Amino acid sequence: MKQQHxxxxxxxxxxxGLFGASIAAARGKSVVLMDHRKKIxxxxxxxxxxxxxxxxxxxxxxxxxxxxxxxVKSALAGYRPADFIQLVERYGIHYHEKKLGQLFCDxxxxxxxxxxxxxxxxxxxxxxxxxxIKAITKTGDHFxxxxxxxxxxxxxxxxxxxxxxxxxxxxxGFGYDIAKQFGMAIIxxxxxxxxxxxxxxxxxxxAELSGLSxxxxxxxxxxxxxxxxxxxxxxxxxPSILQISSYWRxxxxxxxxxIPGINMGEELVKAKHAHPKQVLxxxxxxxxxxxxxxELCALYQLSGRLADIPNKALSVMGxxxxxxxxxxxxxxxxxxAEVTLGGVDTANLSSRDMQSKTCSGLYFIGEVVDxxxxxGGHNFQWAWSSAYAAASHV
Numbered sequence: 001m002k003q004q005h006x007x008x009x010x011x012x013x014x015x016x017g018l019f020g021a022s023i024a025a026a027r028g029k030s031v032v033l034m035d036h037r038k039k040i041x042x043x044x045x046x047x048x049x050x051x052x053x054x055x056x057x058x059x060x061x062x063x064x065x066x067x068x069x070x071x072v073k074s075a076l077a078g079y080r081p082a083d084f085i086q087l088v089e090r091y092g093i094h095y096h097e098k099k100l101g102q103l104f105c106d107x108x109x110x111x112x113x114x115x116x117x118x119x120x121x122x123x124x125x126x127x128x129x130x131x132x133i134k135a136i137t138k139t140g141d142h143f144x145x146x147x148x149x150x151x152x153x154x155x156x157x158x159x160x161x162x163x164x165x166x167x168x169x170x171x172x173g174f175g176y177d178i179a180k181q182f183g184m185a186i187i188x189x190x191x192x193x194x195x196x197x198x199x200x201x202x203x204x205x206x207a208e209l210s211g212l213s214x215x216x217x218x219x220x221x222x223x224x225x226x227x228x229x230x231x232x233x234x235x236x237x238x239p240s241i242l243q244i245s246s247y248w249r250x251x252x253x254x255x256x257x258x259i260p261g262i263n264m265g266e267e268l269v270k271a272k273h274a275h276p277k278q279v280l281x282x283x284x285x286x287x288x289x290x291x292x293x294x295e296l297c298a299l300y301q302l303s304g305r306l307a308d309i310p311n312k313a314l315s316v317m318g319x320x321x322x323x324x325x326x327x328x329x330x331x332x333x334x335x336x337a338e339v340t341l342g343g344v345d346t347a348n349l350s351s352r353d354m355q356s357k358t359c360s361g362l363y364f365i366g367e368v369v370d371x372x373x374x375x376g377g378h379n380f381q382w383a384w385s386s387a388y389a390a391a392s393h394v
Contacts, residue, residue, distance in 0.1 A: 002149065002150035002151070004153070005152075005153045006153070006154045007029040007031065007155065007156065007394075008024050008156045008157075008158060008394050009032050009034065009145050009154045009156070009157050010032070010033045010034065010160055011034050011133060011145075011159055011160065011174075012034075012160035012161035012162060012175070012368075013033050013041060013160075014035075014160060014161075014383070015043065015116075015366065015383035015387075016366030016383040016386060017033060017035070017365075017387070018033070018040075018041060018113075018116035018117065018120060019119075019383065019387040019391075020158055020365055020387035020388070020391040021123075022119035022122075022123050022391075024394050025120065026119075026122075027391070027392070031123075031125045031126065032125075032127075032128055032152060032154075033120065033126070033128070034128045034129070034131050034133065034145070034147075035128075035130070035131070036131065037129065038129050041113045042169035044116075044380075045109050045113060046109070047109060047338075047380070048104050048105075048109065050108060051105045051106075051107070051108065051109055052104065052105050052112045052380075053102050053104050053376060053377040054084065054088065054104070055084050055384070056081060056100070056101045056102055056376050056377035056378050056381060057082075057085075057097070057101040057103065058100070059076065059081050059377070059378050059381045061073050061076060063378045064371055064372065064373050064374070064382065065192075065372045066370050066371045066372070067370055071346040071351045072371055072385075073351070075351065075354070075389040076385050078385065078388060079385040079388035080385075081377075081381055083388075084381070087119075088112075088115065091111070091115045091118070093105060093107075093112070093115065100227070100376055101376070101377070103377060131147050131148075132147065133145055134147060136178055138359065138362075141155055141360075141361065142154065143155070143156075143157045155361050156363065157362055157363070158364075158365060158391070159175045159178055159365070160175075160365050160368065161174045161175035161178075161368055162340070162367040162368055163175075163189060163339060163340025163367045163368060164189055164191075164337075165192075165334050165337040165339050165340045165367075166335070166336070167334055175343075175344070175364065175368035176189070176343070178362075179356075179368075182356060182362055183348075183358040184344055184348040184356060184359075185344075185345040186344060187342040187343060187344075187370040189340045189341065189342040189343060190341050190342060191245070191331050191332070191333050191340065192339050192341035192372050193242045193243070193375055194331040194332055194333065194337035195232065195235060195237035195241060195242070195331065195336060196237070196248070196254075196332075197234050197235040197328060197329055197331060197332060198234075198236075198326070198328060202235070202326055203235065205299070206231045206233070206235050206236060207233045208295060209292060211230075213228060213229065213231070214229055214288065215228055215229075215260070216228075216240060216256050216257060216258050217257040217260045218241055218255070218256050219244065219254065219255040220244050220247045221247060223243075223247040225240040225244055227240045227243060227375070228240055235328065235329075236326075239375055242375050246341055246374075248328065250330065251327075252327065253325045253327040254326060254327075254328065255323055255324070256324040256325075256326060257321075258292075258321045258324055259287050259288065262322075263318070264318030264321045264322050265314065265315040265316075265317075265318030265319045266318070267318060268283070268306070268314040268315070269318075271283050272307060272311065272314060276306055276307035277307065278305065278306050279304065280302055280303060280304065280305075280306055280314075281297045281303065283306060284297070288321075300316075302314075338375070338379070339367055339372055339379050340372070342370055343367065343368050343371070344368055344369050346369065349364060349369065353389055353390055354369070354389050354390040365386040365389075366383045366386055369386065371386070
């Protein structure tokens with residue numbers, strides 16, 4: 001079997017792996033970048049509707065979820081959104097801010113992939129795509145990476161294999177298996193940034209309202225997001241729902257304020273005195289889409305003129321609109337989850353260089369780590385920042 005020696009072997013040619021390979025190689029290291037699939041960087045390719053939300057200019061530690069919320073600070077400070085933007089601009093890639101600091105390519109996500117591959121080629125990274133790995137072992141100071149046709153030897157191995165989200169594009173638990181093999185703990189993974197599903201009457205309600213969107217605030221515990229909600233045939237989706245899914249705990253209810261900024265209990269009672277002949281559904285339609293107003297009236301079994309409805313019933317309905325509690329049956333799972341919550345326990349990693357504390361020379365970067373960003377470019381920024389931290393010290 002053919003034997004080859006390199007300074008660094010990086011496994012996983014997604015955002016973190018591609019970027020980490022280019023940085024390490026640019027420092028003069030001999031680098032092999034491997035992936036079990038021939039078609040790489042699929043998450044970049046499909047992100048942002050095909051335009052890649054490659055970073056967020058407001059990216060800060062508070063935009064991430066981890067068992068150790070302080071872990072991200074060093075990497076994010078070491079490689080900032082402005083640094084990646086500078087690289088994008090150097091390649092002449094046109095981009096725009098959509099909202100809330102989210103940056104997208106004007107044209108195509110392929111431009112980001114092409115840029116990362118060009119950086120790898122310029123730094124003379126050796127690429128081995130479509131190469132499944134059979135085993136990783138360590139003897140002394142060197143790792144041996146075994147594939148079907150040859151062995152690779154290296155003092156440093158960087159795992160950039162991502163999480164379990166979107167298995168159809170190649171997601172596997174390989175990175176978690178390697179971490180456990182070398183004595184590292186895993187924070188139980190679960191789908192995140194994912195639509196929520198229902199099995200009760202709410203499923204029928206959501207299906208009836210499919211395609212309808214509104215600016216609602218969705219909350220769970222101390223987390224609240226006001227970035228839009230969308231009804232679908234399966235349940236609820238939209239940015240605010242995707243965001244809260246990362247915080248939600250199975251079996252518990254989420255809280256939805258359908259009309260933020262207005263106390264609807266007080267508003268309905270005032271409207272009764274000001275416009276007693278107005279029909280409840282008609283009045284609600286001034287604040288909500290007509291279809292939703294009608295469904296809510298049916299749900300709370302209230303209809304007719306405001307004058308004929310007791311104040312208490314109007315108050316109760318108004319309060320329910322501002323604090324609509326719904327209990328999801330679950331989520332759509334890894335099939336549509338944008339990222340994976342959990343992963344390699346940061347207690348086992350150095351925040352300075354992403355190196356394992358249980359196995360020197362072994363690094364973990366990107367989504368495989370127990371660091372999950374909010375929607376809007378934060379997860380890509382974590383890929384760039386964590387890769388830079390590791391590749392600058394490997």
